[in-house]
Amino acid sequence: MQAIVHRGGSRLKTVVIKCGGSILSELSDSFFTSIKHLKDSGCGVVLVHGGGPEITDCLEKMKIQTAFINGQRQTTKEVLEVVQMTLAGKLNKKLSGMCQKHGLAAVGLSGEDGGLLQAECIDEERLGLVGKVSFVDIRLLELLLEKGYLPVLAPLGRTENGEVLNINADTAAAAVAQALQAERLVFVTDVDGIMEDGQLVSETDPEQIRSCIGQGIISGGMIPKTESAIQSLSDTLKEVMIVNGTKPFISGREFVGTKIMNSRKEAAG
Numbered sequence: 001m002q003a004i005v006h007r008g009g010s011r012l013k014t015v016v017i018k019c020g021g022s023i024l025s026e027l028s029d030s031f032f033t034s035i036k037h038l039k040d041s042g043c044g045v046v047l048v049h050g051g052g053p054e055i056t057d058c059l060e061k062m063k064i065q066t067a068f069i070n071g072q073r074q075t076t077k078e079v080l081e082v083v084q085m086t087l088a089g090k091l092n093k094k095l096s097g098m099c100q101k102h103g104l105a106a107v108g109l110s111g112e113d114g115g116l117l118q119a120e121c122i123d124e125e126r127l128g129l130v131g132k133v134s135f136v137d138i139r140l141l142e143l144l145l146e147k148g149y150l151p152v153l154a155p156l157g158r159t160e161n162g163e164v165l166n167i168n169a170d171t172a173a174a175a176v177a178q179a180l181q182a183e184r185l186v187f188v189t190d191v192d193g194i195m196e197d198g199q200l201v202s203e204t205d206p207e208q209i210r211s212c213i214g215q216g217i218i219s220g221g222m223i224p225k226t227e228s229a230i231q232s233l234s235d236t237l238k239e240v241m242i243v244n245g246t247k248p249f250i251s252g253r254e255f256v257g258t259k260i261m262n263s264r265k266e267a268a269g
């Protein structure tokens with residue numbers, strides 16, 4: 001994945017927060033207060049949201065069949081219309097509105113806008129119109145961040161030919177974090193983090209995650225989350241967090257949940 005890097009005078013520290021559809025209707029006041037604190041401390045924050053459960057509800061109401069392969073929704077043209085309507089239409093405006101109610105200057109966007117998320121099909125035969133991000137044009141995001149806005153991004157993208165693709169929100173958030181060289185990427189979901197035998201895994205690394213996926217300990221929607229986390233780790237982004245949005249997840253300056261790092265030992269030492 002490449003990014004257009006276009007930085008103005010001051011370079012803000014950036015935090016990308018991905019808010020799962022599983023949690024959108026349950027976000028507590030503390031979620032918005034935490035974003036405010038981050039912004040007040042000088043960070044630029046980008047919110048990327050999902051909406052899987054709401055899309056599924058809508059498809060069921062319309063009697064359109066839906067299925068997932070490893071956490072990615074099989075997307076026909078008919079499904080894509082519902083995805084666009086739900087993500088870019090309903091939920092993006094809902095979340096931006098909630099942010100504004102909490103005093104945050106949110107700007108709702110879809111990855112289709114301003115060439116923000118350029119995408120290519122992952123596997124058209126198996127998944128249909130599902131994309132992976134091939135290019136993030138960060139100029140619009142940078143412009144908004146520098147002026148103190150909170151971009152709220154729906155995970156849709158366009159191919160080079162202008163065709164719209166459905167992108168899993170976890171993979172979209174990771175691509176945005178990589179392109180912005182974010183210092184933090186936080187996945188806010190409906191569980192405390194990665195669970196194994198009923199216990200929270202507080203720290204983990206790519207090797208352990210791959211083994212957990214292989215053993216079926218990590219499944220469903222946790223697969224794209226953890227795979228995206230692994231992919232986004234870099235010299236700038238040294239840890240990715242998975243946290244529970246139904247409760248306060250920042251204690252002091254620390255996020256509480258599962259911390260994913262390239263090497264657990266190295267980080268401890």
Ligand SMILES: Nc1ncnc2c1ncn2[C@@H]1O[C@H](COP(=O)(O)OP(=O)(O)O)[C@@H](O)[C@H]1O
Pocket residue numbers: 019020021022023050051052053188189190191193194195196217218219220221222223
């Ligand atoms: N090992 C695991 N630990 C925690 N959650 C897991 C695990 N394996 C699968 N999951 C599932 O992943 C879900 C979170 O992914 P998902 O439903 O896509 O949420 P979101 O909408 O927040 O992205 C959890 O609610 C849980 O059902």
Ligand SMILES: CC(=O)N[C@@H](CCC(=O)OP(=O)(O)O)C(=O)O
Pocket residue numbers: 019020021022049050051052053055071072073083130131155166167168169170221
């Ligand atoms: C390709 C793909 O799976 N797209 C997702 C986009 C929304 C999403 O990712 O929502 P969550 O974050 O709530 O899972 C979907 O259609 O459900």
